Amino acid sequence: MSQARTIPEPEVLESSPRFDLLRVPVVGRFLRWRHARTVLQIPFLVVGAVMILHGLLGPSLAPKNLATVLTWLHFRGVLALTLFAAGNFFCLACPFMLVRNAARKLFRPRWNWPRALRNKWLSAGLFVLILFIYELDDLWASPWLTAWLIIAYFGAILIVDGLFKHASFCKFVCPLGQFNFAASTLSPLEVAVRDQQICTTCDTKDCIRGRRKPGSELVILERGCELALFQPRKVGNMDCTFCLDCVHACPHDNVSIVTRIPASELITDPMRSGIGFFSRRKDVTALVIVFTFGALLNAFGMVSPVYVLERWLAQLLHVTHEAPVLAAIFGFFLIVEPIVLLGVAAWITQKLKGTRRALIPSMVRYSYSIVPLGFGMWLAHYGFHFLTGLFTIIPVSESAASSLGLWFGHPHWLWVGVPMRFVQPVQLGFLILGFLGSLLVARRMADEDCPEHPMRVFGPWAAVSLMIWLAAVWLIFQPMEMRATTLMSS
Amino acid sequence: MVACSRSAAKSSVSVTDKEVGPNPARVGPMTVSFHLTEASKPVSGAEVSLEGDMTHAGMTPVFAEAHEVAPGQYRGNLTLNMPGDWVLLLHVTLPDGRKLEDQIDIRGVGSS
Numbered sequence: 001m002s003q004a005r006t007i008p009e010p011e012v013l014e015s016s017p018r019f020d021l022l023r024v025p026v027v028g029r030f031l032r033w034r035h036a037r038t039v040l041q042i043p044f045l046v047v048g049a050v051m052i053l054h055g056l057l058g059p060s061l062a063p064k065n066l067a068t069v070l071t072w073l074h075f076r077g078v079l080a081l082t083l084f085a086a087g088n089f090f091c092l093a094c095p096f097m098l099v100r101n102a103a104r105k106l107f108r109p110r111w112n113w114p115r116a117l118r119n120k121w122l123s124a125g126l127f128v129l130i131l132f133i134y135e136l137d138d139l140w141a142s143p144w145l146t147a148w149l150i151i152a153y154f155g156a157i158l159i160v161d162g163l164f165k166h167a168s169f170c171k172f173v174c175p176l177g178q179f180n181f182a183a184s185t186l187s188p189l190e191v192a193v194r195d196q197q198i199c200t201t202c203d204t205k206d207c208i209r210g211r212r213k214p215g216s217e218l219v220i221l222e223r224g225c226e227l228a229l230f231q232p233r234k235v236g237n238m239d240c241t242f243c244l245d246c247v248h249a250c251p252h253d254n255v256s257i258v259t260r261i262p263a264s265e266l267i268t269d270p271m272r273s274g275i276g277f278f279s280r281r282k283d284v285t286a287l288v289i290v291f292t293f294g295a296l297l298n299a300f301g302m303v304s305p306v307y308v309l310e311r312w313l314a315q316l317l318h319v320t321h322e323a324p325v326l327a328a329i330f331g332f333f334l335i336v337e338p339i340v341l342l343g344v345a346a347w348i349t350q351k352l353k354g355t356r357r358a359l360i361p362s363m364v365r366y367s368y369s370i371v372p373l374g375f376g377m378w379l380a381h382y383g384f385h386f387l388t389g390l391f392t393i394i395p396v397s398e399s400a401a402s403s404l405g406l407w408f409g410h411p412h413w414l415w416v417g418v419p420m421r422f423v424q425p426v427q428l429g430f431l432i433l434g435f436l437g438s439l440l441v442a443r444r445m446a447d448e449d450c451p452e453h454p455m456r457v458f459g460p461w462a463a464v465s466l467m468i469w470l471a472a473v474w475l476i477f478q479p480m481e482m483r484a485t486t487l488m489s490s
Numbered sequence: 491m492v493a494c495s496r497s498a499a500k501s502s503v504s505v506t507d508k509e510v511g512p513n514p515a516r517v518g519p520m521t522v523s524f525h526l527t528e529a530s531k532p533v534s535g536a537e538v539s540l541e542g543d544m545t546h547a548g549m550t551p552v553f554a555e556a557h558e559v560a561p562g563q564y565r566g567n568l569t570l571n572m573p574g575d576w577v578l579l580l581h582v583t584l585p586d587g588r589k590l591e592d593q594i595d596i597r598g599v600g601s602s
Contacts, residue, residue, distance in 0.1 A: 061577055063547040073548045141545040141575070304573065304601065389548020396547075413541075416550045479601055482546035482574035 021189065021257040022247065031257070034222070034248050037092060045095035048150060054400055055147025065143035067150070069389070069396045072140045077386020080183065080379050087189035087257065088180045091170070091241035096157045100169070103158055113168040120178065120283035124290050127175040128334060131294050135301045135326055140482075167226035170241055177241065179378075182291040184237035185368075186262045186375050186437065191240050191247070191255065192231070198254045199232035207231040207246040207255060222249040225274075231255055233273035236265025238284070263437055266368040267444040279365045288367055289338045292374025296471055297333045299381045303478035341467065342367055345460040352456035365449070366461050369442035373465055376434015377472045380427035384476075387426065390417035427476045431469060438465040503528045505580060505592040507563075517573055517602040522556065522594070523565040526582065532562020535585040540566045545575040556580070573601045 022028040030036050047070065055067030062068035079090050139145050153176075160169040170177050184190075193199055206212075208231070210224035223245045225231070231246050231254075247255045269279045278284060300306050306329075313325045346362040394415050401407035439462055446457035508524040522540060526533035538556035543549070549572060556566030570576060575597050582590040 061543060061579075062545055063543045063549065063551070065547075069547045072546075138545070140547070307598075385548050392548055413551050413553075417548065479573060481601075482544055482549070482572075 018258040018260065020194070023256070031244060032247065037243060038098065040093035041095050041098040044093050045098050048095050052147045052150050055143040055150070058143060058400060058403070060143060062141045062143060063392065064396060064399055065146075066393075066396055066400055067143040067146040068140065069392055071146050071150075073385050073389040074393060076382040079180070080375075080382040081386070083180060083183040083187055084375070084379055085188070087187040088184040088237060088240060088242045091177060091180050092243060094241070096153060097170075097243075099154055100157050100161045103162060107162060109161060109163055109165045111164050113164045113166070113172055117172055119172070120281070120287045123173055123175055123178045124283065124287040126173065127178055127287070127290050127294065128330065130175050131298055132326060132330055134298070136323060166228070167241070167243075171227045171239055178287055179291065181238050181240070182288055182371060183375050183378065184240070185265050186372055187237055188259055188262050189257050190237050190260050190265075191242060191244070192234065192258050192260070194254050194256050194258070196232060198252050202252060202254075204251065205230070206249040206251055210245075211249045211251065224249050228274035230273040233271070235268070235270055235272040235275075236260075238265065238272070239274055263372055263441050266371055266441050267448075269365070278368060279361060282360070282364055285364045285367045288371050288374070289342075290334060292370045292377075292468070293334050293338050295374045295377035295381065296468070296475065297330065299377060299472075299475045300333070302480055302482055303475060304481045305478060307481065338367075341464055345464045348460040349457050352459070353450055353453070366442065366445060369438050369445060369461055370465060370468060372437025372441060373431075373434040373468050373472065376430045376432075376437070377475075379430040379434070380472070380476055383430060384420075384423055384427055387418040387423045388416070388420055391415040392417065424476065428473070431472050431476065434472075435465060435469040438468075503533055503582075503584060503588070503590055505582070505590070508592075508594055510578070510594060510596060515570070515576070515596050515599045517570050517599060520568050520570055521565060522568060522578060522580075523559075523563065524556075524580065524592075525562050526564065526584075527562055533584060534558060534561050536564070537583040538564050538566065539581045540568055541579040541581065542568050542570060543577050543579065544572060545577060570599055573599050575599070 020028075022032055051067040051070055054065055058065045058067070062072075082089055133139065137145055139149065156173065157169045160173050161167070204211075206222070206224060208224045208228070210220040211222035213219035213221055225246050226243070227239050227241065229239060229246075231250070234240070242257070244257075247257075266278075269277055271277060275281065275284070309329065310322070310325050313328055314320065317324055317328065319325060342363045343359060346359045346366065349362055349366070350357060350359065391412075392415070395411035395413045398407050398409065398411040402409075402411065442461035442465060443454070443458050446454040446461070450457045504527050506525045506527055509522070511521045526536055535558070540554045540556055542552040544551075552568050552571060554566050554568045556564040559565045568578070575595070576599050578594040578596060580590075580592040580594070582592070584590065
């Protein structure tokens with residue numbers, strides 16, 4: 001008997017027969033086509049090139065430039081809504097990978113990614129760094145810097161994946177990818193096997209090894225998963241870029257994009273291929289903390305109270321530059337506040353359960369319950385900018401075309417978007433969904449963790465969710481004040 | 491004056507004495523005044539449209555006309571509808587058809 005027959009089925013929430021996207025007539029056929037990803041990437045690459053050119057050479061005013069309008073209004077909004085409604089399809093269409101794949105035809109990476117960096121610490125740190133630079137340099141107001149951010153991304157992926165094998169950039173570096181991974185734990189679609197029984201009888205494991213040329217093991221015809229996700233043991237969307245390499249490599253046509261219960265992967269704690277146990281991954285916990293509290297912080301940067309806080313901190317610290325003030329705010333909201341909030345909840349949980357387990361494992365385990373709240377906040381924030389600025393792409397495109405002599409009318413500058421009064425209820429809806437999601441995840445965790453007294457365990461984490469939710473609601477009802485630092489004028 | 495400014499076009503015509511009121515700027519009605527001069531002489535008869543944009547994309551711009559209130563001196567009224575950083579664009583069409591653009595940055599417009 002081959003070793004393959006001993007593969008245990010991953011522990012997942014059971015669901016009824018699942019919708020299978022790859023069985024849908026036109027869409028499924030397209031996605032199963034081996035060049036589907038390239039076809040999706042090309043338009044994104046073209047748009048990316050246009051954004052870079054317009055950002056560097058076009059108007060310096062953000063509302064009139066494609067780089068800023070597309071990046072900070074449309075891309076972020078469509079990204080969050082796609083993750084919410086479907087799955088991680090933006091990683092599938094990532095134009096950076098198209099450039100990387102082209103570059104890898106010229107030079108092959110030689111090294112494996114350093115073992116010490118095979119975790120989320122670096123990428124979570126880069127996630128924080130991007131949020132920090134966004135506030136410090138007012139990226140949203142600078143087409144030039146936005147263009148350079150895109151260029152830097154292309155450069156970084158070429159360097160990292162030019163030196164290191166597999167998808168090192170996606171798995172261990174890309175901050176945008178980490179955002180997508182965290183958010184896609186709430187997505188209704190996942191890449192998964194159709195029938196576990198077929199996998200148990202599979203001897204070749206092409207989904208991870210790649211499909212090899214018969215008689216020539218070194219020649220790979222179809223790439224296997226570059227992110228080390230072995231389909232039969234893969235659970236959920238964490239680290240999955242929806243690249244569909246596994247779909248194309250599987251000789252049994254047994255991998256597909258199927259529906260599942262959103263957030264189900266946060267509740268269970270099985271051994272996950274390519275990841276391990278969530279409850280033992282402090283780095284993944286750090287990522288979800290940055291994802292959730294970063295959502296609040298990113299929105300906080302755009303409302304009036306932040307300027308009062310900045311001026312107060314500047315006086316307290318006797319500084320006139322924004323960097324140390326922002327560093328203090330980031331340190332408080334991304335380190336101190338989460339540790340205190342989650343630490344106290346974990347401590348109360350232990351007390352109420354009457355156990356003497358260490359605090360950190362409990363913190364790590366239950367921290368995943370706040371991911372829905374974080375995603376709700378990102379949706380509320382990005383959805384706001386997307387909807388209120390929905391039509392701005394039209395006059396900005398007209399203006400860009402006009403500057404090239406391709407458009408002769410007046411740009412419709414008054415075409416902006418959905419009025420704010422209609423968008424605020426949508427924002428509130430996302431926050432309520434996030435809150436309910438966090439409560440459900442915490443409750444299911446408590447049921448598993450302490451079947452005798454689940455409410456004792458659930459209570460502290462429900463309180464954490466409530467506090468975060470109240471903060472989020474307070475934020476979206478604050479008067480928005482989009483401005484750069486006020487320290488100079490203060 | 492609460493604003494700083496920079497010329498957006500190379501021209502022998504200058505936009506000078508730019509003033510914005512109230513000071514500090516707040517959400518609501520705002521008056522913009524400036525002088526147009528060429529070789530130290532006032533430029534009369536120009537058509538000037540004002541455009542207010544927030545520095546963040548996706549916000550509704552505001553538009554108005556400025557009128558000549560004295561030889562070479564122009565004034566217009568805009569209504570800023572949101573707190574934050576604004577940029578005022580002055581679109582000037584000179585009597586001889588030449589066009590000129592100028593920009594006034596207004597930082598930290600406060601709530602009304």
